[in-house]
Amino acid sequence: MPVRCADGTLTVGDVIAFGISHPCTCLDRWRVILGLDADGVVTRALPTQFG
Numbered sequence: 001m002p003v004r005c006a007d008g009t010l011t012v013g014d015v016i017a018f019g020i021s022h023p024c025t026c027l028d029r030w031r032v033i034l035g036l037d038a039d040g041v042v043t044r045a046l047p048t049q050f051g
Contacts, residue, residue: 031048032045033048
């Protein structure tokens with residue numbers, strides 16, 4: 001089901017968040033996952049390792 005903005009527009013700087021159906025769909029595709037604080041500021045970089 002689509003989710004829309006209150007007024008139907010997106011602007012530069014808007015944050016769009018997506019859920020994942022399974023952790024592997026995120027973790028095996030990215031070398032680094034960014035950790036955010038409550039204000040959305042990047043506070044850490046978490047390296048992923050698969051092999």
